[in-house]
Amino acid sequence: MSKQFTVKSLAITSAVAAVLVSGVAFAKGNLTLSDTNGDGVISAEEITAAREASRADMLAQFDTDGNGELSRTERRAMRDARYDAMLLEFDADGDGELSRDEKRAAKEARRASTQTMLDVNGDGEVSAEESAGWEQVKEERGGKGGKRGKGRHGKNES
């Protein structure tokens, strides 16, 4: 009995992990970017500020015990909420789950909205100048060995 249970929860865990990974990607796309200083581009600093603001938002919403960090449980609640929000928007066939296609649509929508935000002068294109800050942040974050290692291994997909 207990063995069976273990196998089952393993399967569930990997399903959750899959959701987690896509959740993180979506979370990134969820930022509200703006050209705060009005210089016509959204700089890496402005993106970082937006990320911090969104982090503060998340904490305000989901840091139930108010210790300034999101615990496992709190994170799970956040992911659930986010998933629900995505369902509302992207569950085209209404079956309560996001299919591959629906996830792709969601991702596309996020990408499109990011592009719209990056296109500060609104000419319908994201110029090199307009995307530079975004690329910089992406590079810093996606990093092969980001500049400050968090001492967290096991997240590498090598």
Ligand SMILES: [Ca+2]
């Ligand atoms: Ca700016």
Ligand SMILES: [Ca+2]
């Ligand atoms: Ca907490």
Ligand SMILES: [Ca+2]
């Ligand atoms: Ca669906």
